[in-house]
Amino acid sequence: MTPRTYAPPRLGARIDLDLSKNEGPRSDRISLNVIDRIDDLVRRYPDTSDLRSRLAGMHGLSPDQILLTAGGDDALFRCFLSRSGSGAFAVATRPTFEMIPIYADQVGVRLVEVGWPGGPFPIRAFVDAARGADVAFVVSPNNPTGSVITESDLRSIAEAVPLVVLDAAYAEFADVDPTPVALSLGNVVVVRTLSKAYGLAGLRVGYLLGPDDLIDEIGSHGGPYPVSALSAAIALQRLDDREGVRSTIMEIRSERAAFAETLSGLGVRSRPSQGNFVLVEHADADQIAETCAELGIGVRRFPGRPGLEQAIRITMPGNAADFARLERAITTALSRIPHPPTRPADPEEVPR
Numbered sequence: 001m002t003p004r005t006y007a008p009p010r011l012g013a014r015i016d017l018d019l020s021k022n023e024g025p026r027s028d029r030i031s032l033n034v035i036d037r038i039d040d041l042v043r044r045y046p047d048t049s050d051l052r053s054r055l056a057g058m059h060g061l062s063p064d065q066i067l068l069t070a071g072g073d074d075a076l077f078r079c080f081l082s083r084s085g086s087g088a089f090a091v092a093t094r095p096t097f098e099m100i101p102i103y104a105d106q107v108g109v110r111l112v113e114v115g116w117p118g119g120p121f122p123i124r125a126f127v128d129a130a131r132g133a134d135v136a137f138v139v140s141p142n143n144p145t146g147s148v149i150t151e152s153d154l155r156s157i158a159e160a161v162p163l164v165v166l167d168a169a170y171a172e173f174a175d176v177d178p179t180p181v182a183l184s185l186g187n188v189v190v191v192r193t194l195s196k197a198y199g200l201a202g203l204r205v206g207y208l209l210g211p212d213d214l215i216d217e218i219g220s221h222g223g224p225y226p227v228s229a230l231s232a233a234i235a236l237q238r239l240d241d242r243e244g245v246r247s248t249i250m251e252i253r254s255e256r257a258a259f260a261e262t263l264s265g266l267g268v269r270s271r272p273s274q275g276n277f278v279l280v281e282h283a284d285a286d287q288i289a290e291t292c293a294e295l296g297i298g299v300r301r302f303p304g305r306p307g308l309e310q311a312i313r314i315t316m317p318g319n320a321a322d323f324a325r326l327e328r329a330i331t332t333a334l335s336r337i338p339h340p341p342t343r344p345a346d347p348e349e350v351p352r
């Protein structure tokens with residue numbers, strides 16, 4: 001069978017505000033201040049030790065506990081590679097970040113998926129399914145629902161499987177960052193990225209944090225230079241702008257709350273989200289997405305993804321003008337729908 005590939009729906013040419021990919025907002029403080037070093041930066045293989053040390057320091061770790069990767073994607077892929085082999089099996093939730101089942105297919109790891117439509121983590125079902133698994137993948141805040149796992153559920157999973165990969169790509173937007181607890185457990189590695197809160201998706205800089213022996217072992221899978229010298233230099237510059245990053249995160253968190261309120265005022269319920277996006281569920285999801293597209297705004301639909309037939313994922317733009325435009329568009333889209341919206345099941349009612 002041909003492995004699945006990543007093929008999100010294409011946005012039409014008329015889109016000038018793309019809110020479909022959970023990218024972070026634009027920063028006006030990024031400049032190519034490496035121009036005087038450009039000759040060496042492009043000629044030599046990258047030395048990314050400064051970036052590694054800086055990120056390790058940010059998390060209070062030593063550089064041996066961090067693996068730089070080409071985005072969080074590459075970190076996940078290396079985790080899969082490190083656990084591939086005959087009879088290998090992994091467990092994850094459904095829905096979750098779509099590259100997880102795709103990578104499982106690509107490396108031939110059998111993936112068992114446990115439903116987590118939102119609300120509390122389905123810990124009993126997950127631990128049952130994880131019996132005998134080589135690795136568990138947990139995304140928190142989860143994409144596309146925005147739900148989070150609790151510390152005690154994470155501990156229970158770490159007791160049940162030899163390796164847990166916690167994908168915390170959206171941790172900066174959450175009330176609680178699960179990274180410190182995860183790293184205290186001894187068999188958990190954490191995927192992080194500069195693509196979201198730092199707004200650097202185009203640079204492809206991610207990293208994996210964990211105990212040094214696991215980092216060493218997982219790092220032995222894949223190529224030796226996942227992050228280019230230019231990416232590393234610009235990433236370091238962005239990490240210096242702590243105030244800029246902090247205010248972006250605050251802006252997105254407040255947009256997320258305001259958007260949920262707007263939706264609720266329009267009679268539509270959204271899932272409580274801890275990411276930089278909101279998942280809206282509506283019987284007329286296609287029509288809403290179509291109206292947004294007509295108004296130049298791209299949102300994410302999930303064709304062929306079970307359980308997401310009525311879902312639209314919308315990235316919070318992180319600036320007032322675009323946010324006002326999004327609110328106008330969603331109001332217009334809902335005003336064109338003649339009958340009352342379908343309410344999703346209350347996440348609290350989802351069986352554990």
Ligand SMILES: Cc1ncc(COP(=O)(O)O)c(C=O)c1O
Pocket residue numbers: 021022070071072073074097139142143167169170192193194195201205206
């Ligand atoms: C949960 C999650 N993990 C990882 C990634 C990969 O991000 P990147 O490879 O840009 O770091 C994404 C991107 O959308 C994501 O949603």
